[in-house]
Amino acid sequence: MEITLSTCFIAVDDHDKAIAFYRDALGLEVRNDVEFEGMRWVTVGSPAQPGVSIVLEPPLADPNASSADRQTMAELMAKGLLRGVIFSTDDCDATFERVSATGAEVLQEPMDQFYGLRDCAFRDPAGNLLRFTQPLEK
Numbered sequence: 001m002e003i004t005l006s007t008c009f010i011a012v013d014d015h016d017k018a019i020a021f022y023r024d025a026l027g028l029e030v031r032n033d034v035e036f037e038g039m040r041w042v043t044v045g046s047p048a049q050p051g052v053s054i055v056l057e058p059p060l061a062d063p064n065a066s067s068a069d070r071q072t073m074a075e076l077m078a079k080g081l082l083r084g085v086i087f088s089t090d091d092c093d094a095t096f097e098r099v100s101a102t103g104a105e106v107l108q109e110p111m112d113q114f115y116g117l118r119d120c121a122f123r124d125p126a127g128n129l130l131r132f133t134q135p136l137e138k
Helices: 015-025 067-078 092-100
Strands: 007-011 029-036 039-045 053-057 085-088 105-112 117-123 129-135
Touching: 015 029, 015 039, 015 053, 092 105, 092 117, 092 129
Parallel strands: 007 053, 085 129
Antiparallel strands: 029 039, 039 053, 105 117, 117 129
16 A cells, blocks of 8 residues: 655635745746635645645635634734645755745755754745755765
8 A cells, every 4th residue: 555645735825925935936836726615725836746736725724614713823824833844955055045035034044954954944925834955965
């Protein structure tokens, strides 16, 4: 039996800003853009991983959610408390230069970690944490 990742979700509060960031700053391709019941989902992914998609979804993608729940999610997002994603890269420093040149919020410049990775971190326009890791040479 084989299990693989196909899709993960990141909450965003402005899909147009998110598309500009994930497509233009990170180089991901936009695979789908769907609107339904007043909500919007945009699917992006790396051309190098056609079988793995990231869905940029509303902060609370449930049409039956209460207004109080929507407000809570918006507040958590504004504080940057929703989880993000970790990307692999073959050149952490070049990735850092490319993403930081777009004006993205830098959380950590590239540095070697004791656990065998070089990594850096940013926030996307919605405040989600994004880390970029590169294995250190042994």
